[in-house]
Amino acid sequence: MPIFGGINVVSIAVPDLDAAREFYRDVLGLGAPAYDLPDAGWIEFATGGAGGNLAVTSAEAGWEPSTGTTIVLSTGDCHAACALLRARGVRCDDPVVYPGYVTFCSLYDPFGNRLQMCSPAPDEAPDP
Template sequence: MFNAITITTVRVLDQDEALDFYVGKLGFQVDEDVDMGFMRWLTISLPSDPGRQLLLEVPGPPSMSGETAAQVRDLLTKGALGTAAILTTDDCQAAYDTLKGRGVEFTQDVEVQPYGTDCAFRDPFGNAIRVTQPAEQPAAITDADIARWSGGSNGRG
């Protein structure tokens, strides 16, 4: 039925600032930058994966009303819209060091997890982004992992 996911929307408050961050700091490339009059269609991708694009979209018409856009902007700046992207790498520590050197502020330093090694940061608008170096063989998840992820409670009675 479907062949691929080609475009995923990432909400941003300023497309030029988003370009500075995603292209200038993270190394994405611009695929399309089209002024459509009523909106700017701006897509980016990783040079190594041009078939998967991020649409950097400002909340507003035509996809949502002004009232809804204001609510989305508020949630975005609070970091409440969830993870915008998970970027994979062969060397999480090297990616962390490079991005840190470019001024990216991390919300989680490099940590070894059962699924691999990862870290996390937010873009200038509040979107959460994770960088993951997948484990060659995922480890079994322990009760200690569950407790750590859930803030100390594993949900068992």
């Protein structure tokens, strides 16, 4: 019998919970927080899937943006989501396509934390 049954929540530290609430709720479109506990240093958002939630937590002294462990959000079309987020002022790297596997790109919250989004990739590389 497995010890674990999936991921419940992944959290990322931010230096400003109010600004994070606005960005993750409105700009990324995650909607109203599932849990909004700023006194506890915790705001949690549903991500629209069974894979678990995303939480933002109060950063400790000496905090630096996270670029190591990466939160990856699913989307139906990485290229379209990238264009939409760029139109909303979000810094996004260009999507990368691995034909038959995945399309992904990195995006950054207002504090410099790197996240990624991914979608299915076409079966073949486009003709040059």
